Amino acid sequence: MAGSAADIRDRAEEWPVxxxxxxxxxxxxGVRTDEVRMPDGSAARRDYQVHPGSVAVLALDDAQRVLVIRQYRHPVRQRLWEIPAGLLDVPGENPLHAARRELYEEAHCKAEQWRVLVDIYTTPGSSDEALRIFLARGLGQAEGERHQSEGEETEIEVAWVPLADLVRLAFAGELHNPTLVTGALAAHAMLGGGGPEGLRPADAPWQARPFPA
Incomplete structure (x- = not known):
């Protein structure tokens, strides 16, 4: 049993496949099916989604408002409020570069200051998706033409909402996107603690999805 805060950290481990x-x-x-050797010697089947990983951006302005978007999500049959996010579907791409791209494409926005807000596995019991949420500050409108959206992204709505309101709405059960809820609560805790300076740099190593320096 872990006895101190120093012991409370995730560690890499792999049972025999x-x-x-x-x-x-x-x-x-994709969907993968592994037969895994359990510690007691038995075997168990595990079905899970194989995912390239994702990045998301909690863009926070000087008035403590967060840039949020709303779009339709067919699996849950709802139009959800979210923060800009996207797949790491370019092999070897630096996560920060992907986050900058998503902020531009989904909101035509740029940021001067970037930090890693939090890293999570979205649903570790059924997917290997790893998500890095960045905190972006020093915001402004991106240069050049707007990104030409396709498909469901043409229906995206954009709004600026006070961070405190997002926290309140999450606790009230009115917001359900896990990336938005996680990012909002993390940002709220960050502002109440050491501030952005206490966060990791934007190029901090990411064990779940290593990338070239």
């Missing part, structure tokens, strides 16, 4: 198949592979993600 006896067999592995991919019964479905889509354009970006």
């Amino acid at each position: 006896l067999s592995s198949v991919t019964p479905f592979q889509g354009r970006v993600t």
Whole structure:
């Protein structure tokens, strides 16, 4: 049993995989079935989504407002408020570069100051998706033409909402996107603690999705 805060940290570990198949592979993600050797010697099947990883941006202005977008999410049949986010679907891409791109494409916005806000696994019981949420400050309108959206992204709505309101709405059960809720609560805790200077730099190593320096 862990006895101090120094012991409370995740660690890499892998139980033996006896067999592995991919019964479905889509354009970006797939489903893998592994037969895993358990500590007691038995075997168990684990089905999970194989995911390239994601980045998201909690863009916070000087008035403590957050840039949020709303778009339709078919699996849950809802139009959800979210923060700009996207896939790490370019092999070897630096996560910060991907985050800058998503902020530009989804909101035509740029930022001068970047920090890592928090790293999470979105649903570790059923997917290997790793998500890095950046804090972006020093915001302004991006130069050049707006990104030409396609498909469901043409329906995106953009708003600036006070961070305190997002926290209140999350606790009230009115907001459900995990990236938005996690980012808002982390930013709220950050402002009440050491501030942005206490966060990791934007190029901090990411064990879940290593990238070239």
